[in-house]
Amino acid sequence: MDRRKFLNNLSVAAAASIASASTLSAKADALEEAMEASLDKRRAKPGHCFIDGRPERDPNDKRPYLQHNEPLLPKMGKAPTLMDFYKLRWSTNHVTQSARLAQKNGSSEKVIMACLLHDVGLNIMGTDHGYWAAQLVRPYVDPEVAWAIEKHQALRFFPDREAGYEYPERYIEYFGEDYVPEPYLKEEHDRAKNHKWYMSSREITINDIYAFDPDLQVDVEDFTDIIGRNFKQPKEGLGFDSSPTAHMWRSMIWPNNFL
Ligand SMILES: [Fe+2]
Numbered sequence: 001m002d003r004r005k006f007l008n009n010l011s012v013a014a015a016a017s018i019a020s021a022s023t024l025s026a027k028a029d030a031l032e033e034a035m036e037a038s039l040d041k042r043r044a045k046p047g048h049c050f051i052d053g054r055p056e057r058d059p060n061d062k063r064p065y066l067q068h069n070e071p072l073l074p075k076m077g078k079a080p081t082l083m084d085f086y087k088l089r090w091s092t093n094h095v096t097q098s099a100r101l102a103q104k105n106g107s108s109e110k111v112i113m114a115c116l117l118h119d120v121g122l123n124i125m126g127t128d129h130g131y132w133a134a135q136l137v138r139p140y141v142d143p144e145v146a147w148a149i150e151k152h153q154a155l156r157f158f159p160d161r162e163a164g165y166e167y168p169e170r171y172i173e174y175f176g177e178d179y180v181p182e183p184y185l186k187e188e189h190d191r192a193k194n195h196k197w198y199m200s201s202r203e204i205t206i207n208d209i210y211a212f213d214p215d216l217q218v219d220v221e222d223f224t225d226i227i228g229r230n231f232k233q234p235k236e237g238l239g240f241d242s243s244p245t246a247h248m249w250r251s252m253i254w255p256n257n258f259l
């Protein structure tokens with residue numbers, strides 16, 4: 001979509017609704033709605049677990065469904081690299097801040113790589129995002145890196161004072177004082193605690209809690225060499241190498257496919 005042309009052709013009503021939206025996210029919603037109306041395709045708005053069926057928009061809308069390139073997202077090249085995902089699909093500042101902290105704390109390259117990847121599962125799913133991230137990257141990283149990413153899901157809920165990790169204050173705000181992690185997380189934690197790679201995962205959680213500085217930008221390009229040594233980039237591109245997780249990468253290239 002030509003954004004300038006789109007903005008020039010915006011209807012008066014749509015422009016007014018964007019201008020009058022009081023918050024940034026309301027403005028973004030109004031803008032998206034206006035773009036949606038101007039498309040000759042319908043967005044599928046994928047989702048899951050709708051108990052009353054998938055919400056449909058206008059039953060009179062007979063436009064074909066949008067497939068492949070989403071006009072609201074930058075196009076990705078034919079053979080996407082991990083760096084392309086950081087730059088074109090993911091919000092990176094939290095993970096790069098955590099990797100920078102790991103570097104400062106003298107962590108191994110594997111841990112720094114794990115920090116860089118620990119939350120990329122959030123781009124697919126919040127629930128169990130550590131497992132999603134670990135599964136996504138497992139074909140391309142050292143087993144220790146994938147293991148550490150997976151276990152951060154559970155370890156972040158359990159303090160380890162000896163290692164310098166307290167239960168995050170932020171989680172009290174997020175989940176309330178009375179939140180108790182589900183038993184499967186406690187079991188995962190207990191198993192991980194005795195594992196030879198325990199500290200690699202624990203280091204992710206330690207760097208994680210201090211990596212939310214809104215005034216600090218850490219460029220992912222600072223980690224180009226570490227990524228080059230610790231992530232096996234497939235020559236066909238992520239999503240097109242027939243790996244067991246290629247479909248997960250494609251789902252982020254084209255997140256709004258109907259099917
Ligand atoms: Fe996380």
Ligand SMILES: [Fe+2]
Pocket residue numbers: 094118119208
């Ligand atoms: Fe995190």
